[in-house]
Amino acid sequence: MSDRIFFNPGDSIANINDYQEAVRKGQLWKNAKEIDDLVIAKGADDKDYAIFYAKDALPESHKSHPNAYEVKKKI
Secondary structure (H helix, E strand, O other), X not given: OOOEEEEOHHHOOEEEOOHHHHHHHHHHHHHHHOOOOEXXXXXXXXOOEEEEEHHXXXXXXXXXXXXXXXXXXXX
């Protein structure tokens, strides 16, 4: 998957350095909160995977210069 999406890093639910662990925690969070819009994403310079609510995505033109992330999995 090569989707690029923009987020404020402070909006992440979690930052985890292992992809499988990020997916597991994302699924647990999804089940606990009964939500359908989580994404596992990786920043261009980051070694960690971040979990975000998809609804928190920002447009590329947002004035706070959000960071670009590559979506690895939609949960």
